[in-house]
Amino acid sequence: MYPWLDPSGRFSFFKLTVFVALIVPGIMLLWPVVLEGGATIPVKEAILESGDWTIRILLISLLITPLRRITRFSKLVQVRRQIGVAAFVYVMVHLSLYAISQNLDLGKIVSEIFLRIYLTIGFAAVVGLSILAATSTKAAMRKLGANWSRLHKASYGIAILGALHFFMQSKIDVSEATLMAGFFVALMLYRFAHWRGWSLRSFMPLLTVSVVAGLATAGIEYAWYALATGVPADRVFAANLEWMWPMRPAWTVFLTGLFMIVVCQFGRDGAARTVIANVMASLRLKPQHSRGG
Incomplete structure (x- = not known):
């Protein structure tokens, strides 16, 4: 209750x-x-x-x-x-x-x-x-x-x-609506990846979802402007290929997907410590332990 x-x-x-x-x-x-x-x-x-x-x-x-x-x-x-x-x-x-x-x-x-x-x-x-x-x-x-x-x-x-x-x-400014649509596409892609048996704790499936969702978001925004408004859709699509601030929805969706990769790699199962240990080993360094153990 x-x-x-x-x-x-x-x-x-x-x-x-x-x-x-x-x-x-x-x-x-x-x-x-x-x-x-x-x-x-x-x-x-x-x-x-x-x-x-x-x-x-x-x-x-x-x-x-x-x-x-x-x-x-x-x-x-x-x-x-x-x-x-x-x-x-x-x-x-x-x-x-x-x-x-x-x-x-x-x-x-x-x-x-x-x-x-x-x-x-x-x-x-x-x-x-x-x-x-x-x-x-x-x-x-x-x-x-x-x-x-x-x-x-x-x-x-x-x-x-x-x-x-x-x-x-x-109506004209559909940036927020496009962002929500892009996140929805990403969520459906995560489900599709799981349905296909791809591990959502692996790098490539998560990266693939990020890239495809970002491109799909740009496509959704382009399609909306092309079909429903008088705003030149080509200019909107070109803007999605440029880095700008505030970011276009496609970039936001893509970078959020990359953040999910970071969440996976540095999750609660000690992966962060493993990554750090591997990096130090590759540099032939030994991790420094605190005096308190």
């Missing part, structure tokens, strides 16, 4: 830390709304921020499984449900703020959802997250049995709907 307790009912500092990290963005985005008494500008900004955090947290929930395979940090499983439910909470905040912006006019809200395709797509994602949240309990897992795992694979489709909604409401 409490997000800071582990499965055995004991206090978990790890779970408490994750819980606090999940609620802090919500407090920060809602605070201006409360402070300004629901004024129009803070509400509109909070609608966008809550939507952004919904897809970020949803992608983090999809990261748990490959990250556990890479790091072998088994406690990550304990926070997967917590993170997934947090994505549902943020999307409900997103929907509630939209309703407030429409003066809680239910008829207008329903008509807008059906008439505006990007709202229809977004609402489909809301329904999907609601179903996953409602079936996230242990009782639901027992009742659904093997079907529970199949049902919760719908999170992949929900993430696609969320990314598409993000693109469509972003």
Whole structure:
């Protein structure tokens, strides 16, 4: 019942830390709304921020499984449900703020959802997250049995709907939406690599995912500008080949993939000490031990 307790009912500092990290963005985005008494500008900004955090947290929930395979940090499983439910909470905040912006006019809200395709797509994602949240309990897992795992694979489709909604409401500047789409591609590639039997603790599979995900991100951004806007797509693609700050989404996805390689190599199983020892051995040096042993 409490997000800071582990499965055995004991206090978990790890779970408490994750819980606090999940609620802090919500407090920060809602605070201006409360402070300004629901004024129009803070509400509109909070609608966008809550939507952004919904897809970020949803992608983090999809990261748990490959990250556990890479790091072998088994406690990550304990926070997967917590993170997934947090994505549902943020999307409900997103929907509630939209309703407030429409003066809680239910008829207008329903008509807008059906008439505006990007709202229809977004609402489909809301329904999907609601179903996953409602079936996230242990009782639901027992009742659904093997079907529970199949049902919760719908999170992949929900993430696609969320990314598409993000693109469509972003209009011209789709950098953040492209970044989220690129991270989703990377997460799917990690799953594909595992399905193919490639070890996610090996250098080449992780490097391959990094490169392919980075190129796919550049391709997604190019395709969006080419098909949905009047902005010259060739210029956008050329920009992805240059190093600049702030970085283009493709570079961010690629470098994040490289960071995952570092996480793997310098993980909690003593790999860092092994690497250092090998380097020193190649230099014909002996590691210096402290006097305390």
